[in-house]
Amino acid sequence: MSAIDRRPPVPRYAHGSRVPGWDEAVDLEKPPATVPDPALTPVPDELREAIEAEMAKYPDRRSASIPALHLAQRHHGWCSPEAIAQVACVMRLTPAYLTSVASFYDMFYLEPKAAHEVYVCTNITCSLLGADELYERMCQAAQGHDITVRGFECLGACDIAPMASVDGEYVGPLNLDDASLIVEDIDAGRAVLEHKQLRHRACADPGARSE
Amino acid sequence: MSRHLLFDRIDEPGLNTIGVYERRGGYSAMRKALQMPPEAIIEEIKQSAIRGRGGAGFQMGQKASFLPKGEMAKYLVCNADESEPGTFKDRELMQKSPHTLVEGIIITTYATGIHRAFIYIRGEYQLQADILDQAVAEARSAGYLGENILGSGHSLELVVHRGAGAYICGEETGLLDSLEGKRGNPRLKPPFPAIEGLYAGPTLVNNVETLGTVPTIINMGGAEYAKIGTQGSTGTKLISVSGDVQRPGNYEIELGMPSREIIYGLCGGPRDGRSVKMWFPGGSSSPVLLESDLDLAYDFDTMAKAGSMLGSGAIIVVDDSHTALEVMQKVVKFYAHESCGKCVPCREGTNWTLKMIERIEAGESTPMDLDILASAQSQIIGHCLCVLGDAMAMPVGSIVEKFRDELAEEIEAARERANSLAYATA
Numbered sequence: 293m294s295a296i297d298r299r300p301p302v303p304r305y306a307h308g309s310r311v312p313g314w315d316e317a318v319d320l321e322k323p324p325a326t327v328p329d330p331a332l333t334p335v336p337d338e339l340r341e342a343i344e345a346e347m348a349k350y351p352d353r354r355s356a357s358i359p360a361l362h363l364a365q366r367h368h369g370w371c372s373p374e375a376i377a378q379v380a381c382v383m384r385l386t387p388a389y390l391t392s393v394a395s396f397y398d399m400f401y402l403e404p405k406a407a408h409e410v411y412v413c414t415n416i417t418c419s420l421l422g423a424d425e426l427y428e429r430m431c432q433a434a435q436g437h438d439i440t441v442r443g444f445e446c447l448g449a450c451d452i453a454p455m456a457s458v459d460g461e462y463v464g465p466l467n468l469d470d471a472s473l474i475v476e477d478i479d480a481g482r483a484v485l486e487h488k489q490l491r492h493r494a495c496a497d498p499g500a501r502s503e
Numbered sequence: 504m505s506r507h508l509l510f511d512r513i514d515e516p517g518l519n520t521i522g523v524y525e526r527r528g529g530y531s532a533m534r535k536a537l538q539m540p541p542e543a544i545i546e547e548i549k550q551s552a553i554r555g556r557g558g559a560g561f562q563m564g565q566k567a568s569f570l571p572k573g574e575m576a577k578y579l580v581c582n583a584d585e586s587e588p589g590t591f592k593d594r595e596l597m598q599k600s601p602h603t604l605v606e607g608i609i610i611t612t613y614a615t616g617i618h619r620a621f622i623y624i625r626g627e628y629q630l631q632a633d634i635l636d637q638a639v640a641e642a643r644s645a646g647y648l649g650e651n652i653l654g655s656g657h658s659l660e661l662v663v664h665r666g667a668g669a670y671i672c673g674e675e676t677g678l679l680d681s682l683e684g685k686r687g688n689p690r691l692k693p694p695f696p697a698i699e700g701l702y703a704g705p706t707l708v709n710n711v712e713t714l715g716t717v718p719t720i721i722n723m724g725g726a727e728y729a730k731i732g733t734q735g736s737t738g739t740k741l742i743s744v745s746g747d748v749q750r751p752g753n754y755e756i757e758l759g760m761p762s763r764e765i766i767y768g769l770c771g772g773p774r775d776g777r778s779v780k781m782w783f784p785g786g787s788s789s790p791v792l793l794e795s796d797l798d799l800a801y802d803f804d805t806m807a808k809a810g811s812m813l814g815s816g817a818i819i820v821v822d823d824s825h826t827a828l829e830v831m832q833k834v835v836k837f838y839a840h841e842s843c844g845k846c847v848p849c850r851e852g853t854n855w856t857l858k859m860i861e862r863i864e865a866g867e868s869t870p871m872d873l874d875i876l877a878s879a880q881s882q883i884i885g886h887c888l889c890v891l892g893d894a895m896a897m898p899v900g901s902i903v904e905k906f907r908d909e910l911a912e913e914i915e916a917a918r919e920r921a922n923s924l925a926y927a928t929a
Contacts, residue, residue, distance in 0.1 A: 350662070355664075355682060362626070396686040398669060399626045399667040446587075446590075446670075447627050448594050448628065449591055450746070450751065451743065453745060457627060495510060495753055499507050500510035500512065
């Protein structure tokens with residue numbers, strides 16, 4: 293190792309101002325990926341049909357990139373290179389284009405994820421009401437389970453702060469003990485914290501209630 | 504005084520289905536509108552003087568009249584991204600009364616001669632998107648969408664498009680790029696979307712609540728609607744109140760209601776007898792106001808005059824158990840994460856502001872850094888393609904200005920903590 297390599301570790305701040313992989317060299321030998329050849333890229337029939345149905349909704353097929361990536365992610369568990377290649381093949385786009393789109397949005401995973409996901413909102417309202425502790429507790433509770441826990445930006449449910457989205461189901465207001473209950477519910481395969489689900493919640497405005 | 508136009512008995516079971524909605528008089532405004540000449544509808548909307556409910560507060564009638572007339576590929580995009588922290592009013596409306604939005608879209612597209620509309624809903628709102636899909640399917644089978652709606656000659660295709668988690672896609676041009684299947688980077692304006700928007704065609708972009716109010720305006724008449732609220736801020740507004748209050752949630756109020764009545768009257772004020780330290784009147788991107796501002800009327804003009812903004816109508820209340828630094832750090836962290844990176848002042852400004860705040864917490868700051876912090880904010884405002892940078896700079900600038908003494912004390916305290924720690928470990 294030369295002297296130059298003994299630099300201080302680069303990510304100096306907790307939030308990481310460096311993009312992962314910024315110091316990895318690009319493989320210049322690799323040929324650029326083109327639109328995949330349909331003859332060489334098998335795509336599951338149901339995925340192909342679903343993507344084609346999305347493409348038909350828009351005047352420009354590219355508009356279906358986000359819905360198509362959602363479908364592929366659901367099918368493959370994450371936006372794996374294989375998943376991206378299949379979407380690219382059906383949509384006649386390059387994998388690089390779709391990867392650039394997928395990497396922009398928080399809900400797409402370019403790394404493998406667990407079967408279940410819990411987004412804990414850690415934005416301003418939730419954190420005023422204790423979301424940071426909840427997030428830590430959630431991470432602990434989910435250890436050893438097939439669950440990905442993420443601190444997420446405002447999920448648009450500050451009325452039930454602190455809250456979380458468990459596989460898309462909004463639950464709150466949560467206390468610290470709810471973390472392990474969420475994990476239990478996920479493991480048992482039942483509805484998560486049914487009494488705390490947002491879908492059952494009445495409007496706060498008393499004048500908006502139905503008599 | 505609270506009046507209920509959009510939230511009228513919104514908790515009625517089954518209101519999300521077309522049967523209940525129609526039994527309550529739903530789609531009558533659409534039937535009425537389809538008998539009117541399109542220009543007359545625009546005129547009613549103009550007369551109502553309704554201002555956009557998404558954040559910018561631009562008059563809807565005026566925006567609609569910017570669209571070129573005649574047959575061409577024009578689009579309506581309903582902004583249901585609702586990602587401004589603190590805002591969750593559209594969620595409740597879409598979940599409980601999705602047909603209000605669908606009806607508003609049908610009327611607006613008829614008035615502007617648009618035949619393709621999209622609802623861009625944030626990807627996290629899965630329940631609401633499913634409900635909207637269902638509502639669109641119901642409206643289609645009832646003959647309210649598709650070709651030649653109720654024999655009026657108006658045709659409309661409506662697609663519910665799910666996003667995938669990006670705050671910037673709530674910005675109208677970022678949203679359009681995202682809807683075209685790209686990364687959601689904002690565009691240079693002008694040209695404004697009304698001239699060149701989605702697929703380079705003229706595009707009207709409106710918030711859920713704005714479009715949802717259109718049926719009410721048609722039913723009441725624009726002039727009658729304009730009598731509600733104040734002169735510059737007509738109508739009712741859905742507001743989302745959250746944070747340190749006893750009864751957080753969505754409320755419908757008449758614009759111009761005193762802010763104290765909202766925070767203390769409707770929401771019960773802070774918990775445990777605490778007092779209001781600061782409040783964001785329009786989402787986390789609005790400059791903060793203090794307890795002494797609570798007697799201001801809650802409307803567009805008064806909030807602007809007080810140096811803040813009504814924004815999306817999301818009130819976040821912070822009580823005196825929290826430090827100004829903590830609030831600032833949360834706000835900044837969000838914008839640093841969400842900056843799309845296209846414009847330098849925003850990309851660097853949000854990140855460096857976060858680093859400066861982390862330096863304060865680590866005890867490495869001096870009170871002089873508050874001047875640097877404030878001057879950095881003033882160099883962001885107005886220097887980017889969109890207002891994401893401004894959205895951080897405005898609240899941070901206002902917190903530094905209004906809580907300067909507290910922050911200076913915090914800096915000293917953190918330095919002492921760091922020093923004693925250094926001695927202890929030396």
